[in-house]
Amino acid sequence: MILRAHSFVVDVPRGWDARIFRRAESEVTSPSASTDVAGLVPQSGVTTPILHLGSFPLPNGRGDYGSGAVGLMRPSDVFIALVQFGPESMGTPLFQRRGMPTFRSADLSEAAMQRPIVGMGGAQRFFNVSGRPFCCYAVVGSLVRRSSLVASLNGALGRITVLSA
Amino acid sequence: MTAVVMIEAVVILLLAVLVVGLLRSHAEILRALHDLGVNLDDDSGDQTFRLRPGLGHQTTDRPGSVDLRRSPSGVVEAQRPVDDPALLGEARDLSGETPDGEAAAVGVVGAPHPTLIAFLSTGCVTCQDFWDAFASGVTLDLDGRAVRIVVVTKGPQSESPGGVAQLAGTAFTTLMSDTAYDDYGVSVSPYFVLIDAHGSSILGEGAASSWTQLASLLDRAVADRGAALGANRTRRELLGGTARGDRVDRALDAAGIGPDHPSLHRR
Numbered sequence: 001m002i003l004r005a006h007s008f009v010v011d012v013p014r015g016w017d018a019r020i021f022r023r024a025e026s027e028v029t030s031p032s033a034s035t036d037v038a039g040l041v042p043q044s045g046v047t048t049p050i051l052h053l054g055s056f057p058l059p060n061g062r063g064d065y066g067s068g069a070v071g072l073m074r075p076s077d078v079f080i081a082l083v084q085f086g087p088e089s090m091g092t093p094l095f096q097r098r099g100m101p102t103f104r105s106a107d108l109s110e111a112a113m114q115r116p117i118v119g120m121g122g123a124q125r126f127f128n129v130s131g132r133p134f135c136c137y138a139v140v141g142s143l144v145r146r147s148s149l150v151a152s153l154n155g156a157l158g159r160i161t162v163l164s165a
Numbered sequence: 166m167t168a169v170v171m172i173e174a175v176v177i178l179l180l181a182v183l184v185v186g187l188l189r190s191h192a193e194i195l196r197a198l199h200d201l202g203v204n205l206d207d208d209s210g211d212q213t214f215r216l217r218p219g220l221g222h223q224t225t226d227r228p229g230s231v232d233l234r235r236s237p238s239g240v241v242e243a244q245r246p247v248d249d250p251a252l253l254g255e256a257r258d259l260s261g262e263t264p265d266g267e268a269a270a271v272g273v274v275g276a277p278h279p280t281l282i283a284f285l286s287t288g289c290v291t292c293q294d295f296w297d298a299f300a301s302g303v304t305l306d307l308d309g310r311a312v313r314i315v316v317v318t319k320g321p322q323s324e325s326p327g328g329v330a331q332l333a334g335t336a337f338t339t340l341m342s343d344t345a346y347d348d349y350g351v352s353v354s355p356y357f358v359l360i361d362a363h364g365s366s367i368l369g370e371g372a373a374s375s376w377t378q379l380a381s382l383l384d385r386a387v388a389d390r391g392a393a394l395g396a397n398r399t400r401r402e403l404l405g406g407t408a409r410g411d412r413v414d415r416a417l418d419a420a421g422i423g424p425d426h427p428s429l430h431r432r
Contacts, residue, residue: 001258005268012258015275021267057271057278057313060263060335076277 006049007130008082011159013152017058023047048084049165053156055079065114065137073120075142078153082136082160089133094126100162101125101136102154105146113139121146130164256280256360256367257349261342262321264330269340271315274365279312281305281383284346284356286318287328291374292355298376300334307387310362313338317345359383 003010005020012018026044050064056077062069066081073079089095108121114137121143125136136157140149259271259282273280283299285292296316305312316333318324320343333339345351349358349370357379358370369386373379 001260001270003260003268003270010270012270012272014258015272015277016270017272018270019263019267021265057338060265060333060338
């Protein structure tokens with residue numbers, strides 16, 4: 001099943017859930033915002049597209065990096081959050097790496113999780129693809145099974161195509 | 166004095182017998198209601214409806230039992246045409262939008278859990294009961310696995326996202342998708358499709374106008390799955406005998422019995 005939105009094209013693996021969204025921006029502009037780049041900045045900040053991909057039912061009301069969803073994962077589950085950053089991030093050292101990342105099982109650790117959960121593991125990579133800067137945050141439901149889950153994780157990442165915005 | 170004590174003892178004994186009889190009768194009524202999916206214990210907090218695969222063997226041989234070969238009142242069995250008349254068809258993954266405007270894909274094929282797709286609308290009065298039931302946390306359980314509930318409405322061109330968002334609960338997934346209606350050939354709401362775990366088999370589908378009827382519909386589908394597994398027959402064959410003629414013809418052909426065989430015309 002192909003899902004397209006916000007210049008993402010995802011060939012969603014069988015039985016997986018996917019969401020592509022961009023949070024609403026405030027209509028009120030920030031009085032202290034700099035106007036020399038792209039005009040007035042919304043009070044909420046400029047929002048960017050986000051892709052969530054999970055091997056389990058994704059709940060409503062997830063955080064950008066999967067809070068609210070990660071806690072529902074079973075040991076056999078995988079979660080991916082692909083969060084785009086603003087254009088000002090392009091060209092910075094953090095996003096220097098080009099192309100969609102892949103992970104090794106050794107990359108996954110409890111310490112790298114946004115909110116550590118015993119037994120689970122996470123990892124994140126910053127990169128750019130098609131001129132868009134991203135953070136990829138990945139979580140596996142079981143560190144014990146990470147060697148098999150990382151294959152599923154990389155397989156899912158390989159099904160994501162990022163087009164120029 | 167002894168006579169009074171004796172009479173009192175007899176009265177107490179009779180009352181004890183009466184109480185035991187009443188308790189037993191009460192227990193039988195509760196058991197029968199439980200078998201029908203009715204739970205009188207509203208304060209229990211457990212709103213799980215457990216589908217019972219074992220019902221496939223139940224017949225009308227004893228009073229109060231349910232005849233699974235007949236649709237319960239108010240239930241309309243699926244009549245969707247499929248390639249193989251012996252099957253209800255294959256499930257398809259769902260895609261569309263959430264009421265919040267997210268592009269969404271919902272995996273039902275090959276998922277590790279069974280899925281109930283409820284095709285509802287915001288306008289129909291009958292649908293309101295199902296919206297309320299799902300929002301209140303009613304859950305389904307099949308073979309010990311929680312059934313994922315996915316409510317599908319028509320797309321944003323036909324339904325108001327704001328109206329759908331007001332009814333969408335946090336305990337279930339809500340998707341707005343005209344494609345899903347087309348994929349499953351659904352023309353009415355409310356309409357339900359139950360999909361098995363780890364595959365694409367549709368266990369049962371149909372229209373139901375109340376929670377009890379839906380529970381009955383799903384129970385029959387699950388029960389028929391159990392019966393079909395043993396007899397190599399499908400639910401549609403069991404319910405309607407739609408493939409019975411072809412099956413009988415094939416068996417007779419294999420046995421060398423054609424239309425002119427003397428055994429068919431013996432008086």
